[in-house]
Amino acid sequence: MLSHEQNESLVRVGPGTSMGDLFRLYWIPFYPGSALTPDGQPKRVKLLGEDLVAFRDSEGRPGLIANACPHRGAPLMFGRNEECGLRCVYHGWKFGVDGKVTDMPAEPAESGLKETVRAKTYSCRERNGVLWTYMGPDQDNPPPLPQIEWNLVPDENVFVSFRVQECNWLQALEGEIDSAHAPILHGRIDNKGAISDWVASKDLSPRFECKEQPFGMSIASRRSIGDDTSYWRVNQFLLPFWTLVPPQSKFPELSGHAWVPMDDETTLCLMFSYTPAGPLYPRMRELLAEGHKGRETGHASQNCYAPKPSTTPYADFWTRFSPDTGYGFDYNSQRDTWFSGMPGLWVQDAACQTGVVPIVDRTQEYLSASDMGIVRTRRLLLKSLAAYHDRGETPASVQDPETFMVRSISLHLPSQASWTEDGAAFMRAELGSDFGYAP
Numbered sequence: 074m075l076s077h078e079q080n081e082s083l084v085r086v087g088p089g090t091s092m093g094d095l096f097r098l099y100w101i102p103f104y105p106g107s108a109l110t111p112d113g114q115p116k117r118v119k120l121l122g123e124d125l126v127a128f129r130d131s132e133g134r135p136g137l138i139a140n141a142c143p144h145r146g147a148p149l150m151f152g153r154n155e156e157c158g159l160r161c162v163y164h165g166w167k168f169g170v171d172g173k174v175t176d177m178p179a180e181p182a183e184s185g186l187k188e189t190v191r192a193k194t195y196s197c198r199e200r201n202g203v204l205w206t207y208m209g210p211d212q213d214n215p216p217p218l219p220q221i222e223w224n225l226v227p228d229e230n231v232f233v234s235f236r237v238q239e240c241n242w243l244q245a246l247e248g249e250i251d252s253a254h255a256p257i258l259h260g261r262i263d264n265k266g267a268i269s270d271w272v273a274s275k276d277l278s279p280r281f282e283c284k285e286q287p288f289g290m291s292i293a294s295r296r297s298i299g300d301d302t303s304y305w306r307v308n309q310f311l312l313p314f315w316t317l318v319p320p321q322s323k324f325p326e327l328s329g330h331a332w333v334p335m336d337d338e339t340t341l342c343l344m345f346s347y348t349p350a351g352p353l354y355p356r357m358r359e360l361l362a363e364g365h366k367g368r369e370t371g372h373a374s375q376n377c378y379a380p381k382p383s384t385t386p387y388a389d390f391w392t393r394f395s396p397d398t399g400y401g402f403d404y405n406s407q408r409d410t411w412f413s414g415m416p417g418l419w420v421q422d423a424a425c426q427t428g429v430v431p432i433v434d435r436t437q438e439y440l441s442a443s444d445m446g447i448v449r450t451r452r453l454l455l456k457s458l459a460a461y462h463d464r465g466e467t468p469a470s471v472q473d474p475e476t477f478m479v480r481s482i483s484l485h486l487p488s489q490a491s492w493t494e495d496g497a498a499f500m501r502a503e504l505g506s507d508f509g510y511a512p
């Protein structure tokens with residue numbers, strides 16, 4: 074449970090807010106590079122409560138510019154993207170990716186106004202097919218891009234998807250560091266007889282341990298397998314909005330999310346899945362892209378998108394699974410197929426994370442033993458806010474991109490072993506190296 078003030082300080086993301094300022098210290102992945110073509114249609118973007126437009130100029134340079142034209146506020150998303158700049162359709166002012174004005178056709182040539190106006194823009198970088206932006210105060214001296222493994226491995230090793238979720242970033246993130254929900258929410262009950270048998274067949278109450286790390290927080294859950302073995306799954310939280318999920322399944326891959334706040338009530342969910350030392354199994358890539366027998370996996374499938382008009386932020390990344398459509402909930406399937414009655418992994422997560430209001434009132438919770446990771450992560454966030462705002466201290470990961478070279482793990486260990494010691498080597502990401510154990 075948090076106080077109202079604590080909750081507010083974590084959920085508000087706009088300019089000048091406590092958490093908004095912390096987010097603005099970091100590079101933010103914000104768009105698939107392939108969705109922007111040179112001189113192609115500009116795309117409406119919303120990040121940290123700011124209305125923006127993404128475009129790629131004639132020379133292929135990505136730009137992120139305030140949607141409101143600095144002249145008299147016409148939307149630059151209607152702009153003509155041509156000859157190395159975005160031209161406002163109202164009076165024709167034209168801007169480069171750096172925000173400088175290159176033309177003012179309705180202005181007398183001698184006015185000199187062109188030199189004094191600058192549109193608001195943010196630095197952009199592109200790496201391995203993903204566009205990143207830095208929205209911090211010092212646009213001329215951004216920190217290094219984070220060395221985060223999914224964005225450094227070869228193309229054939231990774232699958233990335235984007236989708237919009239209609240809730241605050243923190244409740245989305247909290248869903249992915251909470252591994253107690255996984256066997257319950259994502260359970261299948263077909264052919265399992267009575268529901269009580271199904272529940273009894275699983276260890277549904279893992280024990281949690283957490284460890285603060287230079288990158289954020291490790292959240293470990295332990296399930297006993299017989300008397301002498303423990304199964305540890307360690308999720309990672311990386312400041313400011315990253316989660317990493319441990320591998321499992323026959324063809325194990327690492328995965329995780331950036332939970333990027335569009336505004337206080339909407340989140341851009343960037344999901345990545347990758348194999349560290351070789352190409353993703355073709356079947357796995359196909360499943361992630363297409364779903365499985367009409368159901369969603371952890372990724373938004375290419376069939377699930379329900380695009381909005383291009384004036385809506387991230388218009389192409391809204392899906393047909395939303396509060397408005399009831400997430401495809403089907404009571405009959407809850408009786409005989411899915412524990413939740415909802416079709417597929419991310420849909421189940423999104424329905425529960427989104428909850429009944431876009432910003433959860435954390436003064437009204439009953440936190441339980443399985444919420445330890447959430448409690449510790451909130452505490453870490455509040456501590457980081459205080460350190461930054463009271464003492465001007467930025468988290469280590471802002472300036473040290475290596476801090477992000479970390480993996481989540483799933484390990485079988487002897488009961489007496491320590492996951493922090495025996496798991497430490499496997500939690501370090503080394504480019505090109507395999508898991509180092511059999512997940």
Ligand code: FES
Pocket residue numbers: 142143144145146147161162163164165166
């Ligand atoms: S409002 Fe954009 S040029 Fe006038």
Ligand SMILES: [Fe+2]
Pocket residue numbers: 248254255258259422
């Ligand atoms: Fe989940």
